[in-house]
Amino acid sequence: MSGDDVLLSVVTATYNVEEKIPSLISSLARQSDQKFEWVVADGGSNDSTLELVNNAASVLENVKIDSRPDCGIYDALNRAVKIAEGDYYLVVGADDELTPGAVESFRKACKESEADFVTALIDTGRNIKGVRRPGWRWLYGPFAYVSGHAVGLAIRRSLHDRFGFYSLDYHIASDQLFILRAVDGGAVVSRHDFVAGRFDPGGTSAQDLLATLMEGFRVQVTVGESPLIQFGLLGLRILKNLGRIKANLR
The missing domain is CATH 3.90.550.10 (Spore Coat Polysaccharide Biosynthesis Protein SpsA; Chain A)
Structure with missing residues (x-):
């Protein structure tokens, strides 16, 4: 080529x-x-x-x-x-x-x-x-x-x-x-x-961070990653970004 x-x-x-x-x-x-x-x-x-x-x-x-x-x-x-x-x-x-x-x-x-x-x-x-x-x-x-x-x-x-x-x-x-x-x-x-x-980086993923984290979790589980590990990571990411998530919801 x-x-x-x-x-x-x-x-x-x-x-x-x-x-x-x-x-x-x-x-x-x-x-x-x-x-x-x-x-x-x-x-x-x-x-x-x-x-x-x-x-x-x-x-x-x-x-x-x-x-x-x-x-x-x-x-x-x-x-x-x-x-x-x-x-x-x-x-x-x-x-x-x-x-x-x-x-x-x-x-x-x-x-x-x-x-x-x-x-x-x-x-x-x-x-x-x-x-x-x-x-x-x-x-x-x-x-x-x-x-x-x-x-x-x-x-x-x-x-x-x-x-x-x-x-x-x-x-x-x-x-x-x-x-x-x-x-x-x-x-x-x-x-x-x-x-x-x-x-x-200011698109939908930034404007609705919670939805972004949830969809990322779904993708990882869908392709075969451990649901238990991914659920734990989801919880940690929500806690880490709690302030931004609350700001998105206002």
Whole structure:
């Protein structure tokens, strides 16, 4: 597989993000390697989101847009992945940004490794996040293998033919379930030390921390981790984050 043979799709789920998406568009326009397609699955925005995305076609080589009501982010991502034509895809939120060399680095890493998951470092604004060490799956779940789902992970698109698409039974942690099931099924992970971009941690997982912890617990038990250990970890995490959880509930 030559470098030019590796097509990367950047997929973004949007809904009324007119204030956030210009920074993402700018970061895509600044890519040193423009051999990628941007696939936007919009949930039926009624602000200027679609106008901004359409205008991006003047500075980006390949933009695909599908706008219709959906059932949330994973419904939108499933739609985007099915529309995408890339060998690999990279999930980037409307409030995230890529570093100028991200596409070039991912394409090179995908070509050289031929792995199913190619994971890089993520700038969270507080720290540079990589794969958790030590790689204890019982403690970190998918983050024992990858830095995160958005911004820092190129995913071989054909994995969905083997392991299905993102489950709509989960609203926050469906990506975690998919990654773990793929790894259990033999998917190969390749780790790299370039910083792929900035991930905004202020999404749904931050706004509803209790639901995030509960879904993480469900995922871990679903993939075969000890329910007793996971229940204990859930209790400890709730206690540790009790102040933030109470703030979310106000």
